Amino acid sequence: MRYFFYVFFFLTIYFQLFLLFSFIDWRKERKRGGSKREKGNGHSSVTLPSVTIIVPCYNEEKTVEKTVKSLLALHYPKEKLRIFVVDDGSTDNTWEVIQQFVSDSRVRIFRKKNEGSKFAALNYALHYVETDIVGVLDADSWVREDALIHTVEEFLKDENVMAVIPSMIIADPDSFIRKAQRAEYEIGIFVRKVFAKIKTVYITPGPFSLFRKKVFDTLGPYREAHHTEDAEIALRMQKAGYPIAYSEKTIVYTVGPKTVPKLIKQRIRWTYGFIRNAIDYRELFFNKKYGELGFVVLPMGLFRIFLAVFLFPMSLYLISKPLITQIEKWRSVGFSFDLPHLFSGSIDTFFFHLNPISILSLLGFLFMIISIILGRKILREKKKFLFLDYLAMLFVYTFVAPIWLAKSLWNAIRLKKSAWR
Amino acid sequence: MLMKKHLILKHLIILSLTVAIFFAVFRFVSFENAVKRREISLLQENVLIDLMANETQFELLKSAPCDSLIEGSSLANKMDEIGRKLTFAENHDDNLEEIASLKKYYSLLEIKDYLLSKELVKKCPGSNIHSIVYFYREHCEPCVRQGYVLSEIKKRYPWVRIYSFDYDLDFPIIKSFGDIYHVAEGEFPVLILDDSSIHHGFTSVEEIEHAIPQLEEEKVLHDFVEHLKEEEGKEEVSIDDASCEKEEGNEKQVSYHCVIKEGERNEEYVFDGDQFVPKDENREEEKRKDD
Known part of the structure; x- marks a missing residue:
């Protein structure tokens, strides 16, 4: 069992070092190429491309208004922005709510029968898209006013870039679970930056990822892809060698599931989708053609799922062991609370027990702090460091994440078997 | 091709760094263990000196006055420290061979100290010496709880002398010592309170307090x-x-x-x-x- 932990820590530390190394690399490059890129700025509105943003909604009467309004408030020439709101057969008042936007020349609304998955709504709208750039904004998210201009800058900077992903932030978290997600997304910024730098982005998230229309014209429309069409299209692009860039200045706010069961449901969908898509795109794995994506990033993503499932019972045991001992003590001698030796004044080094696992965990923790700091630097975050959010995240990751990971893994294995028969 | 070379170099550096970190961690731990080993052998030397001191006490018993004897015989505190360290080492570093050997010396010292205290009680009837002899075995659930109880007793009444013996330790003296009280004939843990009452099985704090009023x-x-x-x-x-x-x-x-x-x-x-x-x-x- 101990060796299991060692393997885990070895791979984790390797991966963390890999992220840091890739990040440092990038900094050097930027300094060199900085002056060259500056020229790309300051474009007039004439050079700006036309953009279509698709807002698919299914029973989102409460949030869709805010989403569309944020799009209308974007700093972008009026005649170059089109907003397609697709009511995917909602059973609530979504259709009535979106009527208020009909008068705006930029907005076009559609209504279709629900087919059970978001990709159908996206493809339905794609038929009507005539602009060179097309993007998606989920109806539970909204954008900052300067979001689009920053994303478009990335397209203008490099004509090879086929898609641009944004920085996602959990807005005003009002529950424990949402606070945990805010911390998680903040860490995600650093990872996203590194992945974009080494061209290994394998997901183009639903909130405000923008594509050149050419992607869909050449690679085909969205696919069902186990309810994770945003992961599938990214993998398909990777396979075709289409670069995906990341615009850290593009800020998208999203809310995230509010309760534990909803979070688990969302994550099962993501993880299950990732596993299934990874199987569908297995030729990317350990293929020289796909470099670090195939050799490090994707295998590590899969490995993490397997490992977490096994590590969970182990860590739970390690955490609960001292607790059980304490309860045993109370059961034997009655309830009493004595302070540990640390406070008694005399500390004998003999009683410091060091084992490799505890030191390695500490190192892993250190790496996590470094990624948080770097992530905040990327965003130029000036807000106070939210320590409690990170505690919440650690809690969620220790106790809740294994549930969705195990369930997704189980679902994936079961379905795989039935597909074989 | 150049790109690929650059990538391979990068990953070679990362790999060697990871290996270096692992190596450093393991070296550090083994260094710590070596320090601990040294400390254990130092403890063992102390136990040897205490054993000799104990011999001398027996000799002195014939002529010295009671007061000075009782003061001087208090190996109890020192033994406590060794006992605590032994328990800790047993729970955390099962791979230290030195522990088994230290445990034998320690058990021997315990027996001698116990015999000495018995003599003292005989010679100096007024002295308030109390002893608890405790036999435990490995893989014995109530023994774990009994350990907590004895720690609690030690906390409440620090002058009580507690002698604990691992009956599974490969050391014949413990077996013969246990035979005096027919330890093996009942269930474990076994407590012998003040050399008179023998308790088989788990004994609570209250029961011990009751037995030594x-x-x-x-x-x-x-x-x-x-x-x-x-x-x-x-x-x-x-x-x-x-x-x-x-x-x-x-x-x-x-x-x-x-x-x-x-x-x-x-x-x-x-x-x-x-x-x-x-x-x-x-x-x-x-x-x-x-x-």
Whole structure:
């Protein structure tokens, strides 16, 4: 069992070092190429491309208004922005709510029968898209006013870039679970930056990822892809060698599931989708053609799922062991609370027990702090460091994440078997 | 091609860094273990010296006065420290071979100290020496809880001498020692309280307190001396000059009458289960209340 932990820590530390190394690399490059890129700025509105943003909604009467309004408030020439709101057969008042936007020349609304998955709504709208750039904004998210201009800058900077992903932030978290997600997304910024730098982005998230229309014209429309069409299209692009860039200045706010069961449901969908898509795109794995994506990033993503499932019972045991001992003590001698030796004044080094696992965990923790700091630097975050959010995240990751990971893994294995028969 | 080379180099660097980190961590831990080993062998040397001191005590027993003997025989504190370290090492570093050997020496010292204390009790009847001999085995669930109970006893009554023996230790002396009390004939853990009552199976704190009833009174006496030393700054008081007696009368409220000899004078105190009050003040307070 101990060796299991060692393997885990070895791979984790390797991966963390890999992220840091890739990040440092990038900094050097930027300094060199900085002056060259500056020229790309300051474009007039004439050079700006036309953009279509698709807002698919299914029973989102409460949030869709805010989403569309944020799009209308974007700093972008009026005649170059089109907003397609697709009511995917909602059973609530979504259709009535979106009527208020009909008068705006930029907005076009559609209504279709629900087919059970978001990709159908996206493809339905794609038929009507005539602009060179097309993007998606989920109806539970909204954008900052300067979001689009920053994303478009990335397209203008490099004509090879086929898609641009944004920085996602959990807005005003009002529950424990949402606070945990805010911390998680903040860490995600650093990872996203590194992945974009080494061209290994394998997901183009639903909130405000923008594509050149050419992607869909050449690679085909969205696919069902186990309810994770945003992961599938990214993998398909990777396979075709289409670069995906990341615009850290593009800020998208999203809310995230509010309760534990909803979070688990969302994550099962993501993880299950990732596993299934990874199987569908297995030729990317350990293929020289796909470099670090195939050799490090994707295998590590899969490995993490397997490992977490096994590590969970182990860590739970390690955490609960001292607790059980304490309860045993109370059961034997009655309830009493004595302070540990640390406070008694005399500390004998003999009683410091060091084992490799505890030191390695500490190192892993250190790496996590470094990624948080770097992530905040990327965003130029000036807000106070939210320590409690990170505690919440650690809690969620220790106790809740294994549930969705195990369930997704189980679902994936079961379905795989039935597909074989 | 150039790109690929660059990537391979990058990953070679990362790999060697990861290996280096692992190597450093393992080296550090093994260094720590070496330090611990050294400390254990140092403890072993101390135990050897204590064993010899114990021999000498036996010799002295014939001629020396009781007071000095009881003071001098208190290996108990030192043994405690070794005992605690042994338990800790046993729980955390099962791979240290040195522990088994130290445990044997320690058990031997325990037996000798126990025999010495028995002799002392015989020779000096007034001495308040109490002993608990404890036999445990590996893989014995109630033994774990018994350990907690004994720690609690040690915390409440630090002067009680607790001798614990691992019956599964490959050491014949422990078996022969256990045979005196027919340890193997019942279930474990086994406690021998004050060399007289033998308890098989889990024994709670209350049961031990009940079996050694003197503990309660002695606790008051110890607290009394502690009180004099800490609260009233009488550093030089000795427990032999103090005495405490339970006052009969009120059933509900237990009270003790304690006396400390200070040169010619005797200072009297009253303990009401909570604090020690000088008797004169006590009387004055009572008078004031009466007025």
